[in-house]
Amino acid sequence: MRAAVIGGGIGGLTVATGLRRAGWEVTVFERAPALPSAGTGLGIWRDALDALDEVGLGDAVRRAGRRQPEGVVRKPDGRRIGVLRADVHLVTRPALLATLAAALPAGAIRFGEEPTDLDHDLVVAADGINSATRRALFGVDVRPSGAIGWRGTVDVPVEAGGETWGRGVKFGLTPQADGRTNWYAMTGPDADLHRTFGHWHDPIPAILAAATEVLRHSLDYVPPLPAYHRGNVVLIGDAAHAMTPDLGQGACQAIIDAVTLARCAAADPTTALRAYDALRRKRTQRMVRQSLALNRLARTRHLTGVRDAALRVALALQPRRTPDWSADLEPDELAG
Template identity: 75%
Template sequence: MRAAVIGGGVGGLTAAIGLRKSGWEVTVYERSAALPTTGTGLGIWRNAIEALDELGLADAARRAGRKQPDGSLRKPDGKVIGALRADVHLLTRPALLNLLADALPADTIRFGAAVTWQDCDEDLIVAADGINSATRRALFGVDVRQSGAIGWRGTVDLEVEAGGETWGKGVKFGLTPQADGRTNWYAMTGPDADLQSVFEGWHDPIPQVLAQSKDVLRHSLDYLPALRSYYQGRTVLLGDAAHAMTPDLGQGACQAIIDAVTLAKFLKTHNVQEGLHNYDKTRRRTTQRMTKQSLTLNRLARLRHFTGIRDTALKAALALAPKPRESWSADLEPDELAG
């Protein structure tokens, strides 16, 4: 049985590894000429680390990055709202992609191959072609929607002891330290905001981070409305192609990894229709719920009025927050676990 994976990102490469372990012959079609050599950091939560462990890659992922130290949620003047504690491992996107690519035979990935699902004659087609998935658009006629917010990202040669987020009136700024002494940062503003002006006068090291940053990325923070299914025929959607969400939960890459591992497990029998049905039943409800939660958090951060009430509620929520879940499948409902 042969599988085609459209897209050589985190979800696509993880799916290729999992499918090969399930006995499939796999070809990954990636339109870029090579894997990226630069990129900002990713937070890989325990749920995704444990999914990688099923592929024998968790230890390598830990070695490629660093444990995220606890941080704080703050106000623009630096006053702490509450502690941010999460079981998260930080590594750069290039490091994760190289780790995944190294787990595949050298001839698995075909770079510079801009194929469509209609070009593929394999028994299974995995569409991991990202937030602007041409496969999703062709099969389901659904495209992403704008949240109304703009995201900014960058990396700076500055070491910080701990990361965290700072929330203001309708805007926020986040810091995540990398293993190499540099720091990733991200921000959310309205569509017409000037980055430097918005965060002028905020607590250290935010002004210093922005002053030293180069090659800043700006993009719309979009999300995908709920699809009625994640597959059609022998073609299945995975990762952002299936459930693109705003980055507020920090779970985009994590859920793509879990999608891929789950899909591979259900396709061990090589019964494509049964496997895709079980994958859809298991993953769609969970990921669509996360998409809604992430959008809700995005809208909460964008409040411009009653921020004092918001911050008080956040302080209480953080104080009562449970410890990170112990299992990567712990966020599934009982019937979802049963497939």
């Protein structure tokens, strides 16, 4: 059985490993000439790490990053709203992609190529938020949330991350294993980054002063699709259910999609894709709605005191974090 994977990102590389373990012959087509050498940090939640364990990749991904320390959610003047106890492993996008690619044999990834002959038993479209495959199958494109995302990485170390919520805007920080800091922000379409956040609490002004490469993009999402497959073609990750980044689940859900599809692939392709759709579509579409709702909550400019009080209660009700096998390792060990 032969499978073609369109896209050599997180979902595409994970599904290639999973399908190979299930006995498939897999080729990944990635139009970029090589894996990226730069990129911001990603949070990999425990359920996604469990999925990576299932295809033999979990320990390698843990070694490529570090566990996220508890963060604090604050107001712009630095006053605490609550503690964020997310059970998340932090890894940069380049480190994660390199780890996933290393699990595949030489020649399995065809860089600089787009598929022209898809005479395969299965075609997995992992071609991202602007998926041409999704448009061809269902005629559906992304929709804007109305918010703008900003992000970058700076050489300013922080011990712990967190988020700061203001009137219709927010700013977040996450430390990386190499001592650098990943930052992100959300604003309306006409906001100026420095004018909006430059007077907020430390270390936000220092982070912005050190930011030389700033990415700015619309925060878009994919509306509900009637199915995640048609014929022998199946969508995974952002191609199927791109969401705003407010839940921090984009990479994680792509990983879980990939492992679920590989698990289903022991059956014939038609049965496998129906099973995958039943397991993943409603769940991920619900997460798209939840993330969009959280995005709208963060963008509110009225009754922010009520919003912050509700946020304080939600943070207080979080479960305590469970111990992790890597908790006693030093950052340089976690970085490999």
